[in-house]
Amino acid sequence: MIRKIMFRKKYSILIIIFVVIGCENPFSSDEEAPSVLITFPSDGSTVTGVISVTADASDNESVVKVEFSIDGKLKETDTETPWSYLWDSGDYADGKPHTILAKAHDKEGNFDSLSVSLITVIVGIPQLSISPITLPFEDNLTQLTVSIKDSGQDTLRWEMSTEEDWISLSSSTGSTFKETDLVIVTVDRTNLQPGNYIGIISVTSNGGDQELNATLSKNSNPTLSVFPQTFDFGESSLRDTLFVSNSGTGSLEWSITDDQDWLTISKTSNIIDSGADTVLVNVNRAGLAHGDHMAIISIKSNGGDQEIIAKLNIDSNPSLSVSPQFLDFGETTIQDFLVIRNIGTGSLEWSITDDQDWLTSSLTTNSTTTSSDTVYVTVNRSGLAGGEYTGNIFISSNGGDNDVSVGMKVSNPPVLNLSATSIDFGLTGTISNFSISNNGGETLIWNMNQSENWISILPDSGTTTTETDIINVTANRDSLAPGNHLGIISLSSNGGNQDISVSLNIESEPILNVSPQSLDFGETELQKSLSITNQGAGILSWTVSDDQDWITISPTTGTTTTETDLVNVTVDRTGLTGSGFTGSITVNSNGGVVNISVGMGVSEAPVLDVSPLIIDFDSTLTDSAFTIENSGGGTLTWSIPIDSLPSWITLSPSEGSTTTESDTVNVSISRFGLTSGEYSSKILISSVGDGGETGVIVEMVVP
CATH class of the missing domain: 2.60.40.10 (Immunoglobulins)
Structure with a gap:
């Protein structure tokens, strides 16, 4: 039934x-x-x-x-x-x-x-959420904090990296579910030339990817830079190091004060031209009450002021509690659990060992403050003779030790064992078999029945102790409709019960299915995929063709039964102009025909525009500039070969990219060591692609 x-x-x-x-x-x-x-x-x-x-x-x-x-x-x-x-x-x-x-x-x-x-x-699935995505290190700021959390519904695993030497990260990997991960981003201006800098920080995760922009400026004045921005001495640390440096130019004069007696600072003032001063920060925990303590370290200088927060914690004593004190697994129980609690204060550090090979603990070490730890204990009776067994679990900790006794019985009843749990007759098969054996000790008594009348089994009952019983299974395909047919052979015994699934297939016609029904490449995408599946039965044979030279398809032929075939479609915009192109892809098969519409856009090319084209420094000027703009579309990427310039010309920057904004190139000249007369040179600006090439003429007079 x-x-x-x-x-x-x-x-x-x-x-x-x-x-x-x-x-x-x-x-x-x-x-x-x-x-x-x-x-x-x-x-x-x-x-x-x-x-x-x-x-x-x-x-x-x-x-x-x-x-x-x-x-x-x-x-x-x-x-x-x-x-x-x-x-x-x-x-x-x-x-x-x-x-x-x-x-x-x-x-x-x-x-x-x-x-x-x-x-x-x-x-649930995870989803990456980052704040902020822009990190402006304004003035003398050297550290900012990025928060990473999961706005989805599962554990988020993330990685963070950057290619900039002046950016460092407090952590590069992590995982989070409900909590928020904090990453401290630190910048070092020490080896940077004066100017503006932009760095990219890449974050990848199983819940999406994100890029962060870090920006900073370095001026030509003394600038106070300190690292780290906070001290956390925790429960035991007594000393840490503060680095005071000048990320600008000139002489930095600095001094340090603090507001707590338990803090001692090794150096309270100095003058820095370059490099960094090392300041030792010591704490004295003697006489401090239990709990959290905080101090503020103030650094004042002619290059700005900063405050650093120092924290420590005075902990009290943990105490171990374990329940229950005895685990009785009887004859059948495989798993039970222990609960480890800290009934004191502070952090309880514990570890577990046992004295029996048949015992396994899910956790062997951990730490807890106010929460409880659940340890699952598993016994393995495999290979053990019948009888009673005892063992011990030993819990050691910084809050005391505890022993838990373990008891277990091993019986030797009959155990049902099958050589197969499924039979697949496929497209043509009609006869198969499987075996029944007894992995226990006493006599195994078994019987079985089938759910479908097209399944026959012989014999359908029996007994066994050490011998193996062979069961013959026959499938009658007569009068079955095309498609998949499923049935179950149910076997019950005094050594356990088991179902054996039985399947066969009556072949029918293949049916072509293609998705998606249209492909839109927009103005930038180059490749998309089509999925070809067989929604019918049998073997689907297919071919793919298109009606446009700018469309390429791979592969163009294939066959499938139940698997999905992927066809890569690539477009080539080279030499094309205009706003939009359309085409068609046709999939022919022995299971039908499907037409796929294809659309593509071609964007406007960038155009290099430079102003002014002549800079005249005359006999007195030393600094000037010109601008680079994109009067076309897309992104204009430009560069200046500075190695080809005469030594009396310097400029910055020498490369960049722009869409609608203007890029400013600062040009300086030096008359030092030059003989009197008129000088002229040309700065060549070139762009990638079809943006063009132009030059700016630089003229000056040496009196």
């Missing part, structure tokens, strides 16, 4: 569960099936990370096990209350619905629709 249980959720997903009603055990009068209900998580909820899936199960006699499946795949068989399964949902983090199924069994193999509980949940 087959029952179809249909669930319609807001995601418009149809879930069909085949439940096989087994024959009652001929040796028992118990005919009542168990019932089960998933209690956590709730149906339709969103989950993240590692969660405990729990269920309530009941029976008129006893429930022997509950099976937990994710998306139709068996993940855990729990044989002891409470019925639960630890699921790492991070492996399914795609923002899509996933099904959780719990299936209860009693010792007689009774089963009906109430023996299955099914829910649908969504596993």
